[in-house]
Amino acid sequence: VFQLSLPLNFLGTVYRELRQSLIDMDTLFNLQSVGTTIKDAPNAKPLALTKGGEIRFENVAFGYHKDRPIFRDVSFTIPAGTKVGIVGPSGCGKSTVFRLLFRFYEPSSGKIFIDGQELHDIELESLRKEIGVVPQETPLFHSDIMHNIRYGRLDATDDEVKEAARLANVDRTIESLPDKWKTKVGERGMMISGGEKQRMAVARVLLKDPKILFFDEATSALDSTTEVDLMRNINQTLLSKARTSIFIAHRLKTVADADLIIVLRDGRVAEQGTHSELMSRGGLYRSMWDQQNSTLQELDEAEAVNEAR
Numbered sequence: 188v189f190q191l192s193l194p195l196n197f198l199g200t201v202y203r204e205l206r207q208s209l210i211d212m213d214t215l216f217n218l219q220s221v222g223t224t225i226k227d228a229p230n231a232k233p234l235a236l237t238k239g240g241e242i243r244f245e246n247v248a249f250g251y252h253k254d255r256p257i258f259r260d261v262s263f264t265i266p267a268g269t270k271v272g273i274v275g276p277s278g279c280g281k282s283t284v285f286r287l288l289f290r291f292y293e294p295s296s297g298k299i300f301i302d303g304q305e306l307h308d309i310e311l312e313s314l315r316k317e318i319g320v321v322p323q324e325t326p327l328f329h330s331d332i333m334h335n336i337r338y339g340r341l342d343a344t345d346d347e348v349k350e351a352a353r354l355a356n357v358d359r360t361i362e363s364l365p366d367k368w369k370t371k372v373g374e375r376g377m378m379i380s381g382g383e384k385q386r387m388a389v390a391r392v393l394l395k396d397p398k399i400l401f402f403d404e405a406t407s408a409l410d411s412t413t414e415v416d417l418m419r420n421i422n423q424t425l426l427s428k429a430r431t432s433i434f435i436a437h438r439l440k441t442v443a444d445a446d447l448i449i450v451l452r453d454g455r456v457a458e459q460g461t462h463s464e465l466m467s468r469g470g471l472y473r474s475m476w477d478q479q480n481s482t483l484q485e486l487d488e489a490e491a492v493n494e495a496r
């Protein structure tokens with residue numbers, strides 16, 4: 188009983204931690220090699236980014252459970268070095284794109300390629316090294332800030348950590364804390380705002396310096412000024428270098444300037460194109476856009492009425 192329950196409990200804990208944080212996943216999987224049956228194929232090779240990070244999904248089908256398909260037939264190409272938005276109704280599988288690309292799960296049919304190399308033939312470690320993520324909720328360990336940011340690249344020096352924090356625009360906040368870089372955060376630690384946490388996530392990713400970047404937009408955590416600020420910060424730091432960047436967006440405005448927007452619905456790519464192409468098409472994207480803007484307008488009007496009272 189003991190032998191059986193221990194690993195199960197352990198897996199349960201690991202699983203919960205994984206759900207909390209996308210960025211933690213790679214390290215947890217790598218360190219503990221549990222929670223996944225996915226291993227390197229015998230002939231696996233390190234990922235060679237010969238084109239700079241082109242991502243291709245080819246007729247991908249996938250479901251977390253056999254009887255509930257999430258993707259039925261998903262195909263798209265994300266050219267290397269472009270900024271792409273993935274949008275669609277809640278639960279359509281936006282974050283699943285990331286989980287498949289990171290190879291936490293495998294498609295039940297179809298193939299995924301990075302620069303022409305099928306995911307299945309790539310060494311996991313080299314794959315995960317090239318993909319960075321700014322998650323919705325940034326996990327902080329109960330440890331000091333220096334350690335929390337260094338997590339992006341464990342061999343980074345103190346100076347490199349500080350430089351990343353400076354670029355991510357969070358260094359001054361840190362310097363103003365009583366214990367500065369030694370301030371304990373995470374559970375029972377100093378309270379850090381959602382915006383500051385996301386800046387630390389940006390600093391982590393800057394240290395990791397991946398060729399492929401996922402940004403998982405927070406649904407609610409940030410107020411709109413902080414949000415605009417953070418996006419500007421991301422554009423200036425992470426996107427100033429050639430990277431393939433994929434934005435999982437709830438607010439369509441976040442990706443209106445993207446080179447390509449992929450709209451997922453009912454397990455398929457419903458439509459794709461630039462913002463203006465999708466707007467003139469008058470399909471799902473257009474109706475989502477109109478709906479979000481009318482909601483924003485209603486909020487503005489309600490606020491104006493309140494203020495007038």
Ligand code: ATP
Pocket residue numbers: 251252257275276277278279280281282283284
């Ligand atoms: P949202 O916009 O609400 O963040 P999403 O489009 O990113 O959603 P996913 O997180 O990719 O959607 O999830 C797609 C579907 O798969 C959802 O219905 C979700 O409940 C389900 N799902 C996600 N992860 C798992 C899991 N580990 N096990 C079982 N079902 C899952």
